[in-house]
Structure formats: structure tokens, C-alpha cells
Amino acid sequence: MAELNVKETRRARKIRHRGRGSQVPIYLGKQLRFFVNQSDWKVLPMAAIIAALVSMVIRKDFFLTMEGNLKGAFALTCVGIWNGCFNSIQSICRERPIIKREHRSGMHISSYVVAHMIYQFALCAAQTGLSLYVLKMMGIKFPETGFITSWMIVDLGITMLLISYAADMMSLFISSVSHTTTGAMTVMPFVLIFQLVFSGGLLPLPDWTKPLSNFTISNYGIKAIASQSGYNEAPMVTAWKTLDKMRNNELGGTVTLGQIMDLLDSQAVEKRRDTEVMKSFTVGEIAEILSKADETLHLREKELTHPVSFGQLIDLVLTEDAFQEVRELTMIPATQENAAVTVGDVLNMVKTHESTQTLLEKEIGTTITLGQVLDALHAGELAEKFQDQQLNEPVTLGQIVDFLKNNAILQNQRDREFTFKTSIGDLLELFGEENVKQLIQEKTASASYNADYERSVENVAVNWIMLFLFVMAFAMLSTITLEFIDKDKR
Amino acid sequence: MQILKILCSVFLNANPDVVSVGWNALTFVGLWGVFHKCGVKGWWALVPFAREYKLGTCAGRESEGRVLAVVTGLIEAASIVTVFLNEESSLYLFIGAIAFMLLVIQFIYMIRIELGLIEVFGQKKWWIIPWALLDNIVAPLWGFHKKFQPLWTVEDIQSEASNFFSGSKAQVLDQGLTVNLEERTATEFFKKKYLLRDIHMYIQPGRMVLLLGGSGAGKTTYLNAVNGYEKAKAEVVLNGTNMYKHYKEMQYDIGFVPQLDLMRGSDSVYRTLIDAASLRLPKDFSAADRSARVEEVMKIFGLTPVKDNLVSKLSGGQRKRLSIAMEFISNPSLFILDEPDSGLDGVMARELFQQLRQIADQGKIIIVITHTPDRVIDLFDDVIVLAKDAKRTGRLAFFGTIAEAREFFGKEKMEEIVKSVNRQEEGGEGRADEFILKFAEVQHG
Numbered sequence: 001m002a003e004l005n006v007k008e009t010r011r012a013r014k015i016r017h018r019g020r021g022s023q024v025p026i027y028l029g030k031q032l033r034f035f036v037n038q039s040d041w042k043v044l045p046m047a048a049i050i051a052a053l054v055s056m057v058i059r060k061d062f063f064l065t066m067e068g069n070l071k072g073a074f075a076l077t078c079v080g081i082w083n084g085c086f087n088s089i090q091s092i093c094r095e096r097p098i099i100k101r102e103h104r105s106g107m108h109i110s111s112y113v114v115a116h117m118i119y120q121f122a123l124c125a126a127q128t129g130l131s132l133y134v135l136k137m138m139g140i141k142f143p144e145t146g147f148i149t150s151w152m153i154v155d156l157g158i159t160m161l162l163i164s165y166a167a168d169m170m171s172l173f174i175s176s177v178s179h180t181t182t183g184a185m186t187v188m189p190f191v192l193i194f195q196l197v198f199s200g201g202l203l204p205l206p207d208w209t210k211p212l213s214n215f216t217i218s219n220y221g222i223k224a225i226a227s228q229s230g231y232n233e234a235p236m237v238t239a240w241k242t243l244d245k246m247r248n249n250e251l252g253g254t255v256t257l258g259q260i261m262d263l264l265d266s267q268a269v270e271k272r273r274d275t276e277v278m279k280s281f282t283v284g285e286i287a288e289i290l291s292k293a294d295e296t297l298h299l300r301e302k303e304l305t306h307p308v309s310f311g312q313l314i315d316l317v318l319t320e321d322a323f324q325e326v327r328e329l330t331m332i333p334a335t336q337e338n339a340a341v342t343v344g345d346v347l348n349m350v351k352t353h354e355s356t357q358t359l360l361e362k363e364i365g366t367t368i369t370l371g372q373v374l375d376a377l378h379a380g381e382l383a384e385k386f387q388d389q390q391l392n393e394p395v396t397l398g399q400i401v402d403f404l405k406n407n408a409i410l411q412n413q414r415d416r417e418f419t420f421k422t423s424i425g426d427l428l429e430l431f432g433e434e435n436v437k438q439l440i441q442e443k444t445a446s447a448s449y450n451a452d453y454e455r456s457v458e459n460v461a462v463n464w465i466m467l468f469l470f471v472m473a474f475a476m477l478s479t480i481t482l483e484f485i486d487k488d489k490r
Numbered sequence: 491m492q493i494l495k496i497l498c499s500v501f502l503n504a505n506p507d508v509v510s511v512g513w514n515a516l517t518f519v520g521l522w523g524v525f526h527k528c529g530v531k532g533w534w535a536l537v538p539f540a541r542e543y544k545l546g547t548c549a550g551r552e553s554e555g556r557v558l559a560v561v562t563g564l565i566e567a568a569s570i571v572t573v574f575l576n577e578e579s580s581l582y583l584f585i586g587a588i589a590f591m592l593l594v595i596q597f598i599y600m601i602r603i604e605l606g607l608i609e610v611f612g613q614k615k616w617w618i619i620p621w622a623l624l625d626n627i628v629a630p631l632w633g634f635h636k637k638f639q640p641l642w643t644v645e646d647i648q649s650e651a652s653n654f655f656s657g658s659k660a661q662v663l664d665q666g667l668t669v670n671l672e673e674r675t676a677t678e679f680f681k682k683k684y685l686l687r688d689i690h691m692y693i694q695p696g697r698m699v700l701l702l703g704g705s706g707a708g709k710t711t712y713l714n715a716v717n718g719y720e721k722a723k724a725e726v727v728l729n730g731t732n733m734y735k736h737y738k739e740m741q742y743d744i745g746f747v748p749q750l751d752l753m754r755g756s757d758s759v760y761r762t763l764i765d766a767a768s769l770r771l772p773k774d775f776s777a778a779d780r781s782a783r784v785e786e787v788m789k790i791f792g793l794t795p796v797k798d799n800l801v802s803k804l805s806g807g808q809r810k811r812l813s814i815a816m817e818f819i820s821n822p823s824l825f826i827l828d829e830p831d832s833g834l835d836g837v838m839a840r841e842l843f844q845q846l847r848q849i850a851d852q853g854k855i856i857i858v859i860t861h862t863p864d865r866v867i868d869l870f871d872d873v874i875v876l877a878k879d880a881k882r883t884g885r886l887a888f889f890g891t892i893a894e895a896r897e898f899f900g901k902e903k904m905e906e907i908v909k910s911v912n913r914q915e916e917g918g919e920g921r922a923d924e925f926i927l928k929f930a931e932v933q934h935g
Contacts, residue, residue, distance in 0.1 A: 016773045037756035101752045106769050206580040
């Protein structure tokens with residue numbers, strides 16, 4: 001445009017108006033009046049109701065089991081996101097033309113957004129407090145000791161507040177982009193679904209979508225709560241519970257010997273053919289085991305031989321059936337005056353005669369214990385001589401399988417049927433219920449270990465920082481977006 | 491349509507791809523004829539994406555045509571990307587889902603455009619069914635049968651008024667408002683569009699000015715350009731200060747009252763005004779000064795009795811007065827009001843305009859848009875008439891006193907003046923170019 005021939009325009013008046021900082025209280029006041037006079041207060045009872053509903057689902061096992069911790073982390077993150085989103089989704093778009101008018105009259109967008117940030121923070125804090133109170137009231141047992149602070153409920157409160165606040169700022173951004181409340185509410189479900197689906201918590205994601213989790217508030221929220229609740233330290237109970245529910249399920253049926261024999265041809269057996277079922281032992285190894293193993297120590301005191309008295313020997317011959325013939329042997333044949341004298345008679349006489357009593361009490365032989373024998377073997381030349389002597393060949397699974405398969409008797413009875421009937425409960429009883437439970441819980445928990453949920457200060461702090469960055473990023477985006485409000489189409 | 495193509499291929503025992511190509515070829519040939527009839531080069535029918543946009547232009551649905559072109563482009567891009575992906579992969583399925591969503595959008599926009607085409611060709615609405623299902627038959631029929639002719643075309647109309655500019659600039663004085671606007675443009679879909687051109691005027695202080703113009707003539711665009719909120723290629727000087735160069739300082743010297751009552755219903759009348767005072771009054775105003783000013787303004791606009799009422803509880807007239815009071819609080823030199831009387835009955839509207847007259851009499855400039863000017867015309871000093879020229883650009887058809895306007899247009903009533911510059915299809919006389927040229931010549935001398 002050609003420059004107009006204008007006289008020097010008058011120097012603009014240097015009149016100062018309210019700056020950014022002093023405009024914040026004006027808009028904070030408007031927010032508070034909106035809270036009181038309009039419908040913003042409704043978000044508080046809504047937060048309590050949501051917390052009550054969620055607590056019904058998570059109260060049984062939150063802080064107690066791995067699944068409970070993850071479920072609780074997911075549910076509380078959802079609560080935070082839901083509360084945050086609905087706090088501010090309409091807050092800007094519902095008054096967009098008013099903002100435009102006020103911007104034209106000297107309102108600073110940054111002051112307006114800061115006022116929103118302060119107000120929404122207070123709202124989120126109130127909702128978080130209410131939610132935690134309701135959760136506690138509904139029976140969720142929070143551990144007494146905290147992880148970052150001294151109280152777990154405070155730790156969890158900070159996380160929930162950050163989740164809620166980050167979601168709140170995200171919605172504020174959506175609200176600042178949308179020109180109408182309808183537009184904002186149309187976008188809202190997509191954002192919520194994205195947050196929940198790509199949270200990377202409960203729902204398994206395909207590998208290529210996993211990076212998307214890094215852009216969700218829910219991802220960091222779940223990680224923070226799962227870390228605080230001690231996800232990795234808790235047992236995993238789902239597998240055991242499932243098995244426990246199957247306790248009355250019956251297992252049974254009829255199988256033939258042939259079917260069992262055919263199992264021996266399976267690949268699983270084939271792969272383990274070289275597995276030694278029983279190893280070979282040398283004389284030395286056996287002696288070593290017997291002399292040192294704890295299980296055999298008490299046997300060392302066992303007496304192998306005892307001293308025996310003559311009286312006991314005579315009693316043995318007189319009473320044992322095995323000596324019947326001996327007892328009846330005739331020592332002095334019978335005469336007309338006297339009957340025959342048998343060995344038994346002689347022994348009875350010896351036993352009862354007064355002069356033989358001392359002899360009867362006399363013992364022959366000594367006491368020898370097992371330990372003495374083993375020591376003698378170990379120390380002696382005999383043991384040394386046969387120390388490396390192999391007592392048996394190692395036995396492999398393949399040898400057993402071959403034996404069974406080549407056994408003509410078994411092969412001839414392939415059609416023989418076996419009927420069995422049992423239940424999972426019986427099997428649990430057989431193997432020991434507590435053993436099985438412990439094994440399953442330990443193994444599944446170990447398989448479900450997640451480094452992101454490790455209970456460490458660094459882990460929680462990183463997630464808190466990420467949530468805070470979301471807050472700042474969305475607040476900044478809202479400000480930038482609203483700075484372009486003049487460009488709105490009329 | 492895809493189903494029909496498949497059915498055709500089954501019926502004809504032909505390769506579905508061959509059927510699809512044949513189907514599309516017939517459609518494009520038909521569109522060539524349709525474009526030609528509508529005043530668009532026929533070969534655009536063979537250019538992908540541009541074809542959709544041009545069809546939208548033919549149908550008088552340019553914005554829908556733009557969306558359709560973009561959506562069609564995205565669908566094609568999606569189909570190209572999927573060629574390189576494994577059909578079992580999640581990404582393939584995801585892009586497939588997006589493409590399906592785009593197909594739905596494409597269908598809806600195509601229906602909108604076809605409805606527009608039916609309107610342009612003056613045909614019955616039921617034609618939408620054959621257009622949606624058998625475009626390969628309907629397009630050639632409409633393109634080459636003499637029975638189907640458009641009621642209007644999109645030919646680039648050239649007129650004398652569109653190319654004649656006054657070239658004379660309004661004077662700049664220490665008092666009053668000078669507007670020398672060369673052009674106000676907007677870019678839509680990489681295309682520069684002139685919203686306003688060649689508007690020059692000087693308004694003296696203390697004048698109450700009526701801004702007239704038909705729908706879409708650019709009245710609000712003009713006011714936004716004048717107050718510096720939406721800058722144009724222009725020089726606007728208020729009381730010796732260039733508003734564009736010193737917008738930050740001057741924005742408090744301009745009161746703009748929008749058409750709608752843009753206030754928060756949760757605030758009381760007093761709170762609304764005190765907050766407005768906090769924003770608009772200089773920082774050196776004490777709290778007591780601000781409060782006194784608010785009380786004064788409430789008294790002027792008759793709002794004192796309702797000072798503690800919530801805005802949501804006010805009547806229509808009270809809201810209008812409050813809306814004006816918000817702007818008046820900073821005692822601006824230039825007061826712009828966009829339909830302040832909308833929703834008010836005759837008595838209340840007159841009362842409102844009388845209050846504006848009183849403000850003007852204090853040496854302020856007041857520019858008002860109203861659609862019912864004749865009931866209060868005696869209160870105005872000057873009138874600005876904006877009109878769309880043949881290229882749909884807002885131009886100055888007149889600026890002067892009320893009496894001069896009556897003489898210039900040969901009309902007694904202001905509403906008749908608006909009717910005379912409105913397009914014929916809008917129920918007007920279609921004489922906009924005539925008056926634009928006439929006034930430009932007057933200005934040119």
C-alpha cells in the first residue's frame with residue numbers, strides 16, 4: 001500500500017493497564033463464582049460416586065495381590081483421568097466468544113490460563129481427597145507406611161492428583177481447540193479410549209503400538225500406582241484361584257496299556273532319552289554317603305552285635321522251635337531204672353542247678369555299632385582297595401523306555417484296559433495343596449515381573465515428573481491455541 | 491456403489507477391476523459434460539482430487555468440495571500404504587479402519603455435493619438416489635442431455651465495478667476517525683480471497699453512523715478491520731493515532747459491543763462491570779475510583795436497581811444495556827455496536843438508540859449495524875453502505891449523510907437501499923455494481 005501522506009501520528013498515550021499477574025485474580029474470581037452459582041460443584045459428588053463404584057471392584061485385593069495391584073492401579077488411573085477430563089472439557093469452549101470479547105478488551109490469555117490452572121488444581125485436589133476418603137471408607141486397606149512420604153495414602157493421593165490434573169489440563173487443551181461444547185464432547189470419548197487402550201496396563205498391546213503408550217497420561221499413572229503398591233512383591237493368585245475353582249472337576253476315563261505305551265514314543269520322551277534316571281555309585285561314594293550324610297548319622301549308634309550270656313543261649317535252645325530236635329537228642333540212653341536223658345534235660349539241669357548260676361550269667365562276645373563297622377571300612381585297606389569300584393551302571397530314561405517297549409509281556413497286553421477316576425481336588429491333596437499353591441503363585445508372579453512397576457523411589461519420581469510435564473505441556477498448548485482466538489471464523 | 495460394481499462384474503462375468511475402470515470412465519466423461527455446463531473446464535474431470543473440488547464448486551458447495559478432495563486424497567494414500575503392508579499386521583488393519591471411516595465421510599460429503607448439484611440444476615430431490623447408486627449413468631445423462639441445464643454457473647464474472655477503484659484516500663485529522671482500507675483478504679485452500687476492497691472514509695467526532703449492507707457484504711469484517719482486531723491492508727487513524735501501529739494502547743479507546751450478549755451468567759451485574767473496569771481502566775485507577783465509575787455507568791444505563799442480580803436472571807434489554815455498559819466503562823472515543831437492537835421490541839430499541847445518541851453527543855463516534863434502521867433513522871447522522879460486487883468482494887457503495895444517501899440511491903427508506911444492493915437470488919435488485927461504480931466515481935472526482 002502506498003504510504004499515505006499522513007502527518008506524524010500522535011504519540012500513543014502511555015497508559016498502563018493491568019498486567020498479566022494482576023489479571024489472574026479477576027479470572028480466578030470468575031471461576032469460583034462459576035463453581036458456586038453454576039454447575040461446577042457437581043463434579044465433587046460425582047467424584048465420590050465414581051470412587052465408590054470403583055472401590056467395589058478393587059477393595060478385595062488392592063495392595064494384596066499382583067493382579068489386585070494392577071487392577072487397582074488401572075482403576076484409580078481411570079478415576080483420575082475421568083475426573084480430570086470432565087472438570088475442564090467444557091470450561092473454555094462454553095465461553096469462547098466471551099474470551100474473544102475480553103481478549104479484545106485487554107485480557108491476557110496467559111492470565112486466563114493460569115487462573116484456570118489454579119482453579120482446576122484446587123478442584124482436582126478436592127476430588128482426590130474425596131475419592132481417597134471414599135476408598136478408605138469402602139474398605140480398601142492402605143498400608144500404613146508410605147513409600148515417598150510417611151503415609152501411603154498421601155503417596156497415592158499425590159499420584160492421583162497428578163493424574164487427575166494432567167487429564168484436566170489435557171481436557172483444557174481440547175476445550176481451547178474446540179469451538180463448541182458439542183465439538184469438545186465429540187472428541188472426548190476418542191481421547192478417553194486412547195488413554196485407556198494405550199495405557200499399557202491391563203490390555204496387552206501389539207509391539208508396534210507400544211510407543212504410543214509413552215504419549216498417554218494413563219501409562220505413567222498406572223506405573224506410578226503399581227510401583228507404590230508393590231506390584232512385584234505381591235503374589236499372583238489368578239492361576240491358583242482358577243485351579244482352586246476347578247477342585248471338583250473330575251478327571252477320569254479308561255485307557256489301554258497300548259495307549260500308555262504309545263506315549264513312550266512321544267517327542268517329549270525322545271528328547272529326554274539321555275537323561276540319567278539313576279546314576280552309578282562307587283564303593284567310596286556309598287561309604288562317604290553313609291559316613292557323613294546327616295540322614296545316616298543317627299544310624300551310626302545302632303548296635304550291630306550284642307554280648308550274650310550262657311543263660312540266654314540255654315534259654316534260646318530250650319524255647320525256640322528251631323531247636324526242638326536238638327533238645328530231644330538223647331545223651332544217656334534209658335535203662336530199666338532210669339529214663340533216657342536228653343540234651344534238654346541236661347540244659348534244664350544246668351539252668352536250675354545252684355552251682356551253675358554264676359556260669360549262666362557270664363557273657364560272651366562284645367557290642368559292635370554300625371559306626372564302628374563303617375569307620376573300619378573307610379579307614380581300612382579294604383575300603384581303599386575297592387573305593388573306585390563301580391557298583392552299578394547309570395540308568396537312562398531311554399533304557400527304561402526301551403525295556404518297557406521291548407518287554408514281550410507288556411506288549412502282549414496292549415489291549416488291557418485301565419479305568420481311573422480322580423478329581424483336581426484329589427490331585428491337589430496328593431501333591432500337597434499348600435505346596436501347589438505356593439509353587440503356582442511363585443512361578444506366575446516371577447513370570448509377571450515388570451521392571452516398570454519396581455518399587456523404587458526413582459520409578460515413582462520419574463512417573464510423577466512425566467505427569468507434571470504433561471500438565472505443563474498441555475497448559476502451554478492451551479495458551480498458544482487461545483492466543484490465536486482472534487482467527488476464529490465468525 | 492462398490493456392491494453394484496461387484497454385482498455388475500458377476501452379471502457380466504467380467505473382471506471386477508475392468509468393471510470398476512469402465513464404471514469410473516463413464517462417470518468422468520459424464521462429469522466432463524456437467525463441468526462444461528457449469529462453466530468449469532471439462533478436463534478437470536480427469537484430474538484426481540481437483541475433480542472433487544471442482545464438482546463442489548459446480549454444486550455451489552465449495553467448502554464441501556475441498557473436504558471431499560482432501561478425504562479422497564487420504565483414501566488413495568491409505569490404499570497405497572497398505573500395498574506395502576502385511577495383510578495380517580495390526581498396522582494394516584488400523585489403516586484399513588481409518589480408510590473405512592474416511593469412506594463414510596467421503597460418502598456423506600458426496601451426497602451433500604450431489605444435493606447441491608441437484609439444486610443448481612433445478613431438479614427433484616429424488617435424483618439423489620440415482621446419483622448415489624448409478625453415477626456412471628446419471629453423470630453422462632446430466633452432462634450431455636439438453637434437458638439438464640444449470641440455473642447458474644460458476645463462470646468468472648467480469649464487471650466494470652470489480653476492477654474500478656476510487657484510488658482517493660480520506661483525509662487524516664487530529665480529531666475523528668479515518669479509514670483508508672485497500673484490501674482485506676483471507677486465504678482458503680491456497681486461494682486468496684478478497685473480503686473487502688477500496689473503502690475510504692473520514693468520520694467526524696460526535697457522529698452516529700449507521701452501517702448497512704446485505705448478508706455477507708462484510709459489515710462485521712469491516713468493523714473488525716476498523717477497530718484493529720483483524721488487521722487489513724489499511725491505515726486507520728483515530729484522533730491522530732494510528733490504530734494498527736499502536737493497537738495495544740488504542741484497544742482501550744475503542745468499545746466493541748458484539749451482537750450476542752457475551753457475558754458470564756454466573757456473575758452479578760456489579761461484578762461484571764467491576765471486572766470489566768479492572769480490565770479496561772488504567773492501572774492508576776484506585777479501587778474506589780473503579781467502583782465510582784461502575785456506579786456512574788450503572789446509573790447511566792439504568793442498571794442500578796439490578797446491580798446484585800445475576801446476569802443470567804436479567805431481561806433481554808437489561809443484558810443489552812449491560813453489554814454496552816461494559817464497553818462504555820472505559821469511556822472510549824470510538825464505539826462500535828453490532829446489532830445492539832436484536833431481540834428488542836421497538837420501544838426498548840428506541841430507548842437504547844437514544845442513549846447511544848446521547849453518548850455520540852459527548853463527542854464520541856458511534857458506528858452501529860442494525861437490520862431495522864428505519865425506526866431510529868432520525869437519530870443517525872451518516873450512513874455507510876457496503877455491498878458485494880460481482881466477485882463477491884465487499885465494497886463501499888456509499889458513505890455520507892442520511893439525506894445524501896436517500897438522494898444517491900433514490901430511496902426513502904434504508905431497508906430499500908439495502909434491497910437495492912442485494913443480489914437478485916437474495917430477493918434484492920442486484921444493483922450493487924452500479925452503486926459501487928457510481929460512488930467510486932464520485933470519490934475519484
